[in-house]
Amino acid sequence: MIYGREGMMALLLGVFFDLLIGDPHCFYHPIRLVGNLISVTEKGLRAVFPKTGQGEKTAGVFLSVIVCSVTAGAVAAVLYLAGKIHPYLHLAVMALFCYWMLAAKSLKDESMKVYRELKKEDLKAARRAVSMIVGRDTDQLTAEGVTKAAVETVAENASDGVMAPLLYLAVGGPVLGAFYKAVNTMDSMVGYKNEKYLYFGRFAAKVDDVLNYIPARLSALFMVAAAGLTGLSAKNAWKIFKRDRYNHASPNSAQTEAAMAGALGVQLAGDAWYFGTLYKKKTIGDALRPVECEDIRRANRLMYASAGLLLIVVMLLYCSFNVLTLL
DSSP: OTTHHHHHHHHHHHHHHHHHTOSOTTSOOHHHHHHHHHHHHHHHHHHHSOSSHHHHHHHHHHHHHHHHHHHHHHHHHHHHHHHHHOHHHHHHHHHHHHHHHOOHHHHHHHHHHHHHHHHTTOHHHHHHHHHTTOSSOOTTOOHHHHHHHHHHHHHHHIIIIIIHHHHHHHHHHHHHHHHHHHHHHHHHHHOOOSTTTTTTTHHHHHHHHHHHHHHHHHHHHHHHHHHGGGTSOHHHHHHHHHHHTTOSSSTTHHHHHHHHHHHHTOOEEOOEEETTEEEOOOEESOOSSOOOTHHHHHHHHHHHHHHHHHHHHHHHHHHHHHHHHHO
16 A cells, blocks of 8 residues: 555545545536547547558557556646645545546446336336447347346446456555556547557557456456345356356456356346447356346445455455554
8 A cells, every 4th residue: 555544544535425426417527537638639649640550559559658647647746736735635635536536326326327217118218328338339229238238337347447446546546546547548438449449549458458457357256255245146156257257358348247147147248239330249147037127236236245345355454564564
């Protein structure tokens, strides 16, 4: 823990405010500033570098370096200035950054919008709600397809949006957390394997794979452990995790999806449409029963329980480290 006691206090405050407030829509979220930076930088780099495969690959490397440097540097500068003014201000700003980088409540709130529309049997509204949290085409999805998309998003973002940021914040504070969020945001914006981003977004996607390699696997293991605490099947979660955790083009995405599918006893993934093109994908899990809208609620409970277990372990490790330093 680089930031010691102050860092742990800031992280706990950040978790508390995320659970209490989530992503308020009344003000501009700083992560959207990162998105704007990515868009502006992409436009500038595309104007400078040649429109060839190698040219776009090189531009993609520059994109990653610029966006990560500016994002992490800005956070470091703000923290430095806050520390110069007052230690309590430094703590408050650290906590605010931690809060901004966690997305547990927002993930739950957005997925539960899908749940509520499905409960009302308003498929059109459910498709519209799920389109806000997934990258696939949703206009032709059935009610089961909408539900699966929402559950898969909770499973994948349990790692990307909750547990991975928590780990990086615990290890390196808001600066490392900001670096991770910059990479993760780039991957979500340019990491597509389509004609526009096949070469330009390749480097960002690879960096995202590297940064999520360990967190994705830890998140899945915590999800397996938490399954029994939420009335789900830890045994089946472990079975499907071991069997299907590589049933995805990404080396990381299927890790938590496999644990989630096993815990729920349903089958996820499979073929999906993106930008009008059908992509053939392997399925994850066994269809022990049909997917139902209540699985969205169950997925969120499992996400919260998994993140809670991870936070407890982080706190125990922090306390153990501090005890050892006193011996």
